[in-house]
Amino acid sequence: MKLNMKAVLALAIGFFAVSAYAQAPTDPQIVGVVVAANKIDINYAHLALAKSHNKLVREFARDMVTDHTAVQKSVFALGAKLHVTPAGSGISASLNKQAAETMAHLKTLHGAAFDKAYVDNEVGYHKAVINAVSTVLIPNAKNAELKSALEGAAPMFQGHLEHAEHIQATLAAGDNH
Amino acid sequence: MAMGARMSRWAGMFVLALTCCWGVRVAAAGFGQKPATQTHDAARQTHTVLIRGFKFQPDSLTVKVGDTVVWKNADMVPHTVTAVDKSFDSGHIAPGGTWKMVAKRAGTYMYNCTPHPNMRAKLIVQ
Numbered sequence: 001m002k003l004n005m006k007a008v009l010a011l012a013i014g015f016f017a018v019s020a021y022a023q024a025p026t027d028p029q030i031v032g033v034v035v036a037a038n039k040i041d042i043n044y045a046h047l048a049l050a051k052s053h054n055k056l057v058r059e060f061a062r063d064m065v066t067d068h069t070a071v072q073k074s075v076f077a078l079g080a081k082l083h084v085t086p087a088g089s090g091i092s093a094s095l096n097k098q099a100a101e102t103m104a105h106l107k108t109l110h111g112a113a114f115d116k117a118y119v120d121n122e123v124g125y126h127k128a129v130i131n132a133v134s135t136v137l138i139p140n141a142k143n144a145e146l147k148s149a150l151e152g153a154a155p156m157f158q159g160h161l162e163h164a165e166h167i168q169a170t171l172a173a174g175d176n177h
Numbered sequence: 178m179a180m181g182a183r184m185s186r187w188a189g190m191f192v193l194a195l196t197c198c199w200g201v202r203v204a205a206a207g208f209g210q211k212p213a214t215q216t217h218d219a220a221r222q223t224h225t226v227l228i229r230g231f232k233f234q235p236d237s238l239t240v241k242v243g244d245t246v247v248w249k250n251a252d253m254v255p256h257t258v259t260a261v262d263k264s265f266d267s268g269h270i271a272p273g274g275t276w277k278m279v280a281k282r283a284g285t286y287m288y289n290c291t292p293h294p295n296m297r298a299k300l301i302v303q
Binding site for chain 2: 067162
């Protein structure tokens, strides 16, 4: 099962890299990807809040809901201001497909196994998102304000990654809360 | 023009009122004294650290024992001011919110934001 999860993450990261060369996303598609990515992480977090009893994992999940909900609001506000309606794309479709598979897998797990799988997935997911933002979304954003907003959000994703990695190390050390 | 001048006067009074209230709050929280001891309190300064763009600005601040430090969150998500040695922790500071602390003990304190550990800064208390 561990290999499967890693394979899914590798696919996600690889997809973003390949898609950069395959077809450049338009601004509406870029906004659509950000909306999809936010929604996916909020859904993961809600699942963690429903299933986990670990204090660190629950606090992290709450932070993910708060932060990604705030970003989602600002994305919709920016989209409205710029008259950009989020549009679907191969990237967002792939993201949603992979997320559905990951969610289905996470739902089968319980206790420490769930906590580990959720946090491992958060580490991989945020790496994939950071990669996508820096190599696909920012370089292809045409609107300067959209580009600037993506650049402004990048440190948040990096922060989430470091937070997830910290919890991953704590869980690995057997320091359960 | 007259309207502009009136508004400007009102704005000035508003800022003055705010400043007075702020002074009272800081004095009350930091020293448990009334603002009557203004001369004594005047030596103690209030410093502000702005949290913006997922950064503490400035990321290194030197204050004196007894000074007050105010952190103001100008980002769209909550942040914390959490000492690495756990000697202080703001808890979540809401967007637009502030948190303040009176520097009581000399030392160098490394701190970060719990939800975003890549936000690191230093408080030096002399």
